[in-house]
Structures are given as C-alpha cells and as structure tokens.
Amino acid sequence: MKDFPISSVPAPNEWDRQGLPAWTYHSSEMFALERERLFLTHWQVVGHESDVMAVGDWLTFDLLGERAVVMRDKDGTLRAFHNLCRHRGARVVDGAKGNCKGAIVCPFHGWVYNLDGTLRGAAQPTSFGAMNREQFGLKPVEMEVFHGFIFLRFGPGPQPSVATMLAAFDADFAAYRLKDALPVQLPAWTTDLAVNWKSVRDVDNEGYHVPMAHPGLQDLYGRSYRDLYLEGGLSVSVGYFGDTPGRGWSVRNYVKHAQAPEHLPPHLQNAWTYYGIFPNIVFSFTPETMQFYHDIPLTPGLTRLTGKVYRQPNESRAARLARYLAYRIDRHTSVEDQQLSIWSNESMKSAAFEGFHLSDLEYGLRRHHDGLRSLLPVMTLKDAPPETEIRSTNDKLIGQSEL
DSSP states (O other): OOSSSOOOOOOOOOOOOOOOOGGGGHHHHHHHHHHHHHHGGGEEEEEEGGGSSSTTEEEEETTEEEEEEEEEEEEOOOOESSOOOOTOOSSSSSSSSSESSSSSSOTTTTOOOOOOEEEEEEESSGGSOOOOOSSSSSBEEEEEETEEEEESSOOHHHOOHHHHHGGGGHHHHHTTTGGOEEEEESSOEEESSSEEEEHHHHHTOSSHHHHHHHHHHHHHHTTOOOEOOOGGEEEEEEEEOOOSSSSSHHHHHHHOOOOOOOOGGGGGGEEEEEETTTTTTTEEEEEEEEEEEEEEEETTTEEEEEEEEOOTTTTHHHHHHHHHHHHHHHHHHHHHHHHHHHHHHHTTTTTOOOOOOOOOHHHHHHHHHHHHHHHOOGGGSSSSOOOOGGHHHHHHHHHHHOO
C-alpha cells in the first residue's frame, strides 16, 4: 500500500462510541440553530473560476434564505454579492448561471448596477427624492479563492481563511492542477432527498460500509481503502486501483483505460481521493476527474445533494472515456448511499432506536459529531429539551463552558 504523506489522528483506545441523540435529526429549533451558527458562518464552495471566465459571467448560490451571486467585473476581478436588489429585495439575476452584458438590471423595476456592484442608476430616479447612489450598491459577500475554487461565507464564523483552513490540502490540490480545471458541460447534478442533512454526512463520513454497500467501489479499490483524520475538521479518504482487473463492466473497463498522469506524485497516481471539509463539503478526485459535492439543508427533513464536475484542459480521448466510466461507478455509489441515508434517518424516529455504537472504522463520524457538539452543545443532551427551550439551553451550556 502506498504511503500517503498526511499524518492522521488515530482513534483513541477508549472513546465514546455513541453518536448524536436521535432528537437532533428532526427538531425544527435545532435546525434553526444549525442554520444560524453553522451553515451561515462556515465556508461553502460554490464553483470554480472557470465557471465565470468572461466579463459579466455570473453564478448563483442559495443557502437557507440567503442568496449570493458571484460575477466577473469589467476588469476581470471576481466579486461576490448578495443576490438582492437594494430597492425591494428582488433577485438581480435569476437562474444558476449566465452573463450580464455590461450591467446588471434588476428584473423587477429596472435598477441598474455596474458589474462591480455599484449602483449606476435607479429607474425614474426623481421619484426617490434626494438619493445617494453610493449608499445603494449591492451588498458584498465574503469570498476567497483556493486553487481556482470559489468559497463564500455569509457571516463571520470560527473558521480561519480558506487558505489557512485548507493548508494541509495545498500540495495535493496543486498536484491535481485544479486552477486549470474546466467545467464539464453538463448541468450541476442535484437530488433532493427526504432526510436530515446529518444522515447524509453520517453515511459519507466513514468507509466501514464500503465492502458491503458499494460493490463497485469494493471491486475498484476496496482492498486498499482507508480514512485519514486531520485537525480542524478535515479528512482524507483514499483507495488505490489497478491491483486486480475488476469484475464489473464499469470497473473492469475503467481499470483498463485509466491512465496515471505524469504530473501526479506517486501517492495520487491510480488513486481515488476524497478531501472532506467540515461541516458538509467533499472534494473528490480521480486521475481524470475533479469534482466537489455538498449537502445543502433545505428543511429539517429535506436535503439537496449537489455538486459540479470538472476536467483537465486538453483532455485526451482515453481520459474522457475513463471519466465517463468513473461517472458510471459514482452514479451507482450515490444511489446506494442515498438509500443508506434514508434508512439511517428513518431510524431516528423509532422508539426502539437506542443510538449508534460505532466501530473504530467509523471514527470519522464521531469526529464530525464532536465538531457539531462543540458549536452547539445542546446536542450533548440525550433527551430533547422542549422546542421553545433549545436555544436558551444551548446558550446556557455555552456560557458554562466559558467559565
């Protein structure tokens, strides 16, 4: 087995093998706290610089009532704004992506914004009396770019800058030449699943289930698969293929056609790698494919699974074929994981459910739960407080921990 040059935090000899209490998966007030203190204060990946290459190109990102647009201005600079007209709050652009020819025009009343977000002019400006245009530009959203990928954060939170947060990934992301990635000309894949978002993460945060639940992945790399745990809520999972020809059609042909790019170091050649970022982002790479996926919570019982796929420029015919075969393997894996998420989530409402009892191979799941508990200590309570007291109980527990 190849050495992977990242130090992993081992599971302790003795640790609490329980997971989060079941009530945290279906409480509306718990979900409201997660929205406020987790998702809107943590970095979210929304796309790649290559998604908005031309002047006026834009892409949007919605999260729990907040709406953002990323746009390239006339000087070629990327900017992020709230997708919110300063007049009445309408979306200034509608859809997943597009292009504005020289200006942003609100479709409601026709306010016009420059591509840098400044207000060019209101429709029928004399009807507003004295109005300082400089005070009515689009509101900015915090944005950072890391190896070409665009991250947004709607409010200040506990995570440092993206570059600092992902420093452990820097060398590998550079080796994959992510800055040069180009979008695959397909719509972003999206599936709405009737589960709490944590049930999706619970499945994805451990590889213990791979041999039983994912015959394609087991056939491809299951013999070498391993999870590595890093500080700061990061993780890396890796599996190496090519030691056997594969039995299934997709795996057999993928192993036959996949190539090891010379620019990749030995630990990334013939590897499928997954780079996890707390609380809900995964970057997934093969020698020929680059993608990210994340779980976007919509309600306590509904989660949107979505992501985007990218390729290397000057892609060879063999790499394109291998990418198609990798997609087939991934598609089956996603369907399998979705069913596991449904089964896991529905158990939370059963009177017979007594909580998880985790294997050392599921320590990544426990680490994710610990990250949630550190931010929302009310999750440490076995029994649910009354819905009207969840927020005050959480604040009280935070206060006690600060004493």
